[in-house]
Amino acid sequence: MRAPGDLRADARRNRELIIQTARTVFAEQGPSATMDEIARHAQVGAGTLYRHFPDRDALFHAVLTDALERMIALAETTRKQEGLAWDALSRFVEGCAGLRLDLLISVAGSQATQVATTPEIGEGRARLLKILDQIVSAAHDEGTLRHDVGAGDVMGAVSLLIRGLPTLPTDLSAELKNRALRLVLAGMRTDPAPIPPPVPAMTANDLIRRLSTTGPAKPAT
Template identity: 45%
Template structure:
């Protein structure tokens, strides 16, 4: 019976997070908590027992999203024939699923609260560590330009996910695919203009966590 209760609780949590992500990305961060509960198919009381306020919900959603991205990165790294193909697949999957788009609609105050979350920080570092491994391997085998680091790639993906608007007469998914290919081509060696400065990697940056 205890196992069933735990399974039910996990299912409710996953349903809430899936509903929250869909509504928040599509309608904005101000969507009522009651609407999130209704969309998830749970009672409002259940939602508030799991997430007592909006910041708690967004913190959990941020961790959940980053963990999903980490799973995608690990799968790509273990199943693709080389590091470049793994990185390309990971980037395309993140863009196609709009993973990371939540950040673009979070207001500065909430964004600061999330930045100071140790749980969010830890999840992000796990993800970036895998991406950095892909980059280093691809650079060693000559399939990726050597003057970029994991921070460059993370910023490019983050900017790409913040689609500012959809143009009439265009297909958003097709435009995403085109821009993603342009971005990936810019990471290849041989046809690139040298970049100013030095690439920043995880060891070079200080991530704010409130510590």
Template identity: 40%
Template sequence: MRADALRNRDQIVAAARVLFITHGVEAPMEEIAKAAGVGVGTLYRRFPDRGALMDAVTVDVFHRLTGMIATARDEESSAWDALRRFLREWAEFRLGLLQDPLCSGMSQALRTNSELREIRTRWLELFERTVQEAQQAGDLRRDVGLMEIATFMNLLIRDEQTETTGRILAFMLDGLAVTPGT
């Protein structure tokens, strides 16, 4: 793939990632192409239909989420601190998972698209390990699962008001923490 073609591809995915969140996954393809600085034709050459584009965005988002959580685990001293930092950054960058939050509903794509399958697995593993460690350390409630956290995050990022969103996340983190009296 030529350098410029690759750049185009990246710009399209980036534009789609943003527009899918801000304008919904129904955002006009022409808008996405314009935001990416290319013609629709170019978009369709790379991604035969909206589904393919959504899958590509999902892969991209998984990559970013994986990077985020990996960094947080490296740099924070506890799993609980890493988890909280990860979720705050997730919210801040509004990385949407588009489909159901663990993307288990994407059975078709998961079967076909090995890149998607692999990055999803890697992220899930890191995420799950962090959650379990935080629970074992006695910081995170034991009755919470990946599904609840991911679903909550996926809902949260749909909101536009960053200020309010941040406070809601803070309340939720307090709700998830193990408190002395519990």
């Protein structure tokens, strides 16, 4: 199998389309989604899929690598574009929460664990944490980020936010995810005033009422 950079333009587009589709399908349906199903969603032939990715391990690896590259690019961009380290950090956390990177936690089992511990994934993870650690250190220096919050804590929060609440109706899950994001960022601040938590608070009765009126989550199609 040739490296992505050696592919013709049309073949490269097909490869990228397959990766994007697989990320969505795995996030919605979990690791049980079949290769043929992914090919159908991507509207490519099974032969095209298997030419690029001969087995599930190869596809898992490509999607995980793509997800890490997206997070790395986001971290690098925010660090360069934002004048304040806190703005870069909060933009990174918000961006990760909206990138549909559910695959990082939704693909389970020994097969996925084996793929996720390959040297390439480990190198990507190290690159991401190095950039994030620089942003975190700068935010400590400017006095905007609590000193008891480290880069590992930020990645832990990002992982939880990525997970979401898939068993709840889509609109309610998105609202609770956004509220949690604001609460997490407010809690990380030395002075949480610039990022007030959601108002008004969502009470237990509010949540019960929303659940009773919106109904169960729709199954993935």
